[in-house]
Amino acid sequence: MAHQDFVDFHFAVLINRVTNVMPIADKLLEKRMLSTENYSKIKNEKTSQGKMRELLPVVKSGGPEVKSYFYEVLKLNEPYLVQDLESPSSQASSGVLQSQEETQDTPEDVLMWNQSSKKHSSTIKELQNDRLKKLVGSIYFSRNEKYFIGSGSSGTQVYLGLKGDGTEVAIKRITKNPLNNKTFENELKHLQDSNLESKNIVRYVDFAEDDDFYYLALQLCECDLESYMEDLRKPEHKDKKDAALKKIVKDVLIGLRDLHHGEVIHRDIKPKNVLIDSGKNARLADFGLSRKLGEGSAVYTARAGTRGWEAVETLGPSGDSRYRMSSDVQVAGMLVYYILTDGKHPFDVNNSDRETNIREGNYSLDDALDIVAQDLIERMINIDPAQRPTMDEALQHPYFWDDVRKKRVLKDLGDRDEVQKYELLEKLYNLFDNSKNSSRGEDPTAKLTIDEAFAQLKIQAEKRNDILSLVGEDLAKLYKLCDNAKKYCVKKTFSNWKTDLSQIWPDINQKLPEDLLGLLRVLRNKMVHVNQVFYEKNMLNHFPDFFISLYGLAKDLSWDIDDAEETP
Numbered sequence: 001m002a003h004q005d006f007v008d009f010h011f012a013v014l015i016n017r018v019t020n021v022m023p024i025a026d027k028l029l030e031k032r033m034l035s036t037e038n039y040s041k042i043k044n045e046k047t048s049q050g051k052m053r054e055l056l057p058v059v060k061s062g063g064p065e066v067k068s069y070f071y072e073v074l075k076l077n078e079p080y081l082v083q084d085l086e087s088p089s090s091q092a093s094s095g096v097l098q099s100q101e102e103t104q105d106t107p108e109d110v111l112m113w114n115q116s117s118k119k120h121s122s123t124i125k126e127l128q129n130d131r132l133k134k135l136v137g138s139i140y141f142s143r144n145e146k147y148f149i150g151s152g153s154s155g156t157q158v159y160l161g162l163k164g165d166g167t168e169v170a171i172k173r174i175t176k177n178p179l180n181n182k183t184f185e186n187e188l189k190h191l192q193d194s195n196l197e198s199k200n201i202v203r204y205v206d207f208a209e210d211d212d213f214y215y216l217a218l219q220l221c222e223c224d225l226e227s228y229m230e231d232l233r234k235p236e237h238k239d240k241k242d243a244a245l246k247k248i249v250k251d252v253l254i255g256l257r258d259l260h261h262g263e264v265i266h267r268d269i270k271p272k273n274v275l276i277d278s279g280k281n282a283r284l285a286d287f288g289l290s291r292k293l294g295e296g297s298a299v300y301t302a303r304a305g306t307r308g309w310e311a312v313e314t315l316g317p318s319g320d321s322r323y324r325m326s327s328d329v330q331v332a333g334m335l336v337y338y339i340l341t342d343g344k345h346p347f348d349v350n351n352s353d354r355e356t357n358i359r360e361g362n363y364s365l366d367d368a369l370d371i372v373a374q375d376l377i378e379r380m381i382n383i384d385p386a387q388r389p390t391m392d393e394a395l396q397h398p399y400f401w402d403d404v405r406k407k408r409v410l411k412d413l414g415d416r417d418e419v420q421k422y423e424l425l426e427k428l429y430n431l432f433d434n435s436k437n438s439s440r441g442e443d444p445t446a447k448l449t450i451d452e453a454f455a456q457l458k459i460q461a462e463k464r465n466d467i468l469s470l471v472g473e474d475l476a477k478l479y480k481l482c483d484n485a486k487k488y489c490v491k492k493t494f495s496n497w498k499t500d501l502s503q504i505w506p507d508i509n510q511k512l513p514e515d516l517l518g519l520l521r522v523l524r525n526k527m528v529h530v531n532q533v534f535y536e537k538n539m540l541n542h543f544p545d546f547f548i549s550l551y552g553l554a555k556d557l558s559w560d561i562d563d564a565e566e567t568p
Contacts, residue, residue: 003067003071004064004067007060008060013138015056016049016052016208016209017081018052019078020077020192021052021055022051023073023077024077025039025051027069028059028070028073031069033059034058042055080192084206087165111166112164112166113125113128114166114167114168116168116220116278117168117222120168124160127141136208136209137206137208138163138164138206139215140163141161141171152172155174156172156173156180157172158172163217168220170217170220171216176209176214187216188204188216198259199281200251200252200254200258200281201258202219203218204218221275221276222278223275224276225248225271226272228248229245229342229343232244245339246340249339249340251281251283252282252284254395255282255283256269256391257392257395260328260390264287265327266284266287266328268286268306268309269284269328269335270331270335271335273285307354307355308355308358309334310355311326311358326386329388329389329390329394330380330381333379333380333381334346336376336377340373341369344366347362348364349364361383365377371544371548372398372544376394376399396561396562397551398547398550398551403540406540410520410524410540413520413524414521414527417466419517419521425471425481425482426482426485426513428478429478429481431448432475432478450468450471454467480556481557484516484553484557485516485518488515489516489519493543494543495514496514498510505526505530508522517553520550526539
């Protein structure tokens, strides 16, 4: 279809479905394809449908050049709408819609239906044949209570629906009023943002309105998170429950990561706003309170979100709250705990008020929870926003590592020069007596030069430059390396790893330091050289806190542990 024919063919549909009218009118005015008088009429209309009723006749009468330019501007402002209208199914249905009223109450008796949902299939079948269903824009629905599937704030009701092309949808029917109008426009803006496409965000499908309501058509999901968790409690799901919940956690964090990559803060993360689709994927929903970041890293607004599901920095006494991406991270950490503990909240402590506990950083984690999951949650719910991980970092956490990833990390980090030469580096560290030096600001080479230390350790001249590159001229790298190796070994399951591993391998190198990097060196070598015993003894999981300690050390030393499979 030629671009100049697009307006004529889709005239009625465009009136109902175009929402970003003024940006289009602005461009036409700039090109002098729209008079100031017509522009004023468009601007004065209260609804997008009213604006389009003023705009489209002008475009239609402007000839091929104006129609073609309108098409190009529309494609920039509403790419999904243009893509939908240019699909074969929409091309066929639009011809029918031209002869219908813009909003009609007596649609065809039987609709197309592209079946996806299992849970709602029988009810959608009834809607498909319901002679009393209503058509608004290109969305079919009925207010009969059997099609009602949920409700939201401010009187929002959710119904099952179908588009003219047979797509199953959930229709949010939102009453028009000043408060709802602002929330709705904000949600629609984010849903239509092409930068927010994600397999873990509820997909925008369509939009329509009449004099009293907005109708927002979204991807139809099977159930919300709470219903899904309840289903997983059934005895027949016992064996797959843990894996299913872990997948949901990952899905939620991926959805939030994709939002943050689009510079959007969700601001209302909670169980109710996580939906499960027909493929059992979790999707973030409800962007009415979401905000786009401007040039800064924070958004200052009135308090938003749901009580008990808010970050500490958003609980300001003045009523004006600072929302950052890290605010989403803390609440997402609460949600992760909720998912993995069958509905508990980390800040429900000692029967105290949950909000008070959030303010004070007073939380408690279930001892039965996996130690690696606990580490992830504690990082995310940290009271200090600066100490929380980004969503990319959270998805790189060992909680999500399978054995293949663990082997890769063990090999990659174990092959680093710092680890291969660690026995010598630790001797150099001890030689400068750094661990007993209470004044780290002093020059450690004032009493003993590096050359003198190299000579004492009998390090050959040709190897000294390589060692020097690892330790730094001022030995700062050496201190950081060895201090972290020891720090991450305190009160761990592997603190006495030499005794433990000597029972498996009597030939353990006893000269290696009994710290994290010493253990890394041993495990890497055993995995590579005696892998049969290594895997028989399940050494990848022998020390439950080994990989979270290694992860922490790698972050502190800026060692790369990113997995390309987890990056978008």
